[in-house]
Every structure is written in structure tokens, then in C-alpha cells.
Amino acid sequence: MARLILFNKPFGVLSQFTDKGSPATRATLSDFIAVKGVYPAGRLDRDSEGLLLLTDDGRLQARIADPRFKLPKTYLVQVEGDPQEADLAPLREGVRLKDGMTLPADVALIDAPDLWPRNPPIRERKSIPDRWLRITLREGRNRQVRRMTAAVGLPTLRLVRWSIGEWTLAGIPPGTFADISI
Numbered sequence: 001m002a003r004l005i006l007f008n009k010p011f012g013v014l015s016q017f018t019d020k021g022s023p024a025t026r027a028t029l030s031d032f033i034a035v036k037g038v039y040p041a042g043r044l045d046r047d048s049e050g051l052l053l054l055t056d057d058g059r060l061q062a063r064i065a066d067p068r069f070k071l072p073k074t075y076l077v078q079v080e081g082d083p084q085e086a087d088l089a090p091l092r093e094g095v096r097l098k099d100g101m102t103l104p105a106d107v108a109l110i111d112a113p114d115l116w117p118r119n120p121p122i123r124e125r126k127s128i129p130d131r132w133l134r135i136t137l138r139e140g141r142n143r144q145v146r147r148m149t150a151a152v153g154l155p156t157l158r159l160v161r162w163s164i165g166e167w168t169l170a171g172i173p174p175g176t177f178a179d180i181s182i
Contacts, residue, residue: 002057005038007177008169009052011118015043029054032175041065042164045143049118050075050161051169060182064164070138071165072106075145076113078122078158082129085109087152091135095151099141102148106136115160116174122157130157 009015013027029040029052038054041064055061063069091107110132133154135145146156162169172178 001181002055002060003035003038004057004060004167004180004182005033005035005054005177006167006169006172006180007033007052007054008172008174009044009049010174011049011120012046014046015040015052033177035179042140044161045146045159048159048161049174050159051164051167051172052161053164053167054177065140067139072136072138072163073140073161074134074136074163076110076115076160076162077133077135077145077149077156078112078130079133079149079154080128080130080157081154082131083109083133083154087154088133090152091148095148097141097144097147097151102141102144103137103139105148106134108134110134113160118158134162 007029013029013032015029017028017030019026019028026046033054037056039061041053041055041061044050044052053064055064064071088107088109091105094101094104112132137144145159149156
């Protein structure tokens with residue numbers, strides 16, 4: 001039986017257990033998870049929040065992280081601007097990035113989700129509107145959501161990964177985790 005940890009990674013936390021790349025101490029998974037023998041199945045940028053899966057099973061880790069399996073990952077994304085449905089068409093068709101075309105994404109305009117406050121809060125500018133999108137990808141390039149939204153003129157302000165495959169953040173507060181066996 002494999003162990004799977006569903007961790008709600010806060011903003012500013014590295015998705016690894018140690019920080020070897022900075023003279024200043026940055027928060028890592030070891031500040032939140034005191035479980036031996038589990039490893040992240042994929043990554044989530046330091047400036048992104050949300051679901052990070054960790055497991056003790058190498059095959060499960062590969063199935064979750066490997067883009068060949070195209071496990072859907074859903075993000076709640078606050079963008080700068082006021083996109084309309086037509087503005088989202090390029091995201092739905094695929095966007096050309098420096099490393100090539102992305103696969104088409106499932107994208108929807110949504111009402112602001114009921115999320116925890118981010119610490120530190122995002123900057124708010126009264127003269128520039130913002131909106132929330134739900135974006136589902138089936139690939140996982142480095143900083144892909146941020147690069148895709150920027151490419152269509154909608155810079156990302158806040159990014160929360162809500163789900164990976166069947167696993168979601170529902171009921172898991174930031175900085176905590178659910179430990180399940182599968």
C-alpha cells in the first residue's frame with residue numbers, strides 16, 4: 001500500500017525538503033511535514049500555492065509527475081485585467097511559448113473563490129481590475145500557467161493549484177496535509 005500526502009503548500013515555501021541554493025533561510029517542506037520516506041511528485045513554484053503531492057511509492061510518483069500520463073492539474077488563477085470569453089480563446093487553443101506550443105487548456109472565467117488570505121497579500125491597484133480563471137492543464141512545463149497568461153496579456157497575480165487528477169485541496173488548510181493510503 002502506498003502512502004500519499006496531500007499538502008497545501010503556502011506561498012513562499014520551496015517544494016523540497018532542504019534549501020541548498022540560498023544563503024538566507026527559506027521555508028521548505030521540512031518546516032511543515034515531519035514524515036520520513038516521502039518525496040514530492042512534481043513541483044510547485046515558491047511563489048505559487050496549493051496542492052503538492054508527496055509519496056513513498058516511486059511508481060506512483062512517476063505516474064503523477066510524468067507529463068506522458070497527462071494527469072490533469074487544475075489551477076485557480078487571479079489575473080490582472082478584465083478578460084472576456086473571447087480573450088481566453090488562445091489559452092484554449094494552445095499558446096506559443098519560447099519552448100514551443102502548449103497543449104490546449106480548459107479555461108473558464110469564475111467568481112473569486114473562497115480561499116484563505118495570502119501572506120503576503122497580492123498588490124491591489126484600484127485602477128486596474130482583476131479576474132479569476134480556472135485553468136486545467138495536461139502537461140507541466142516550468143512556470144507554464146504564468147507564462148501562458150502573460151503571453152495573452154493577462155499577468156498572473158495569484159496562482160493556487162487546486163487539484164491533481166482526483167486529489168484536491170478540499171478541507172486542507174494552508175500549511176497542513178492529509179495523509180492517505182492508496
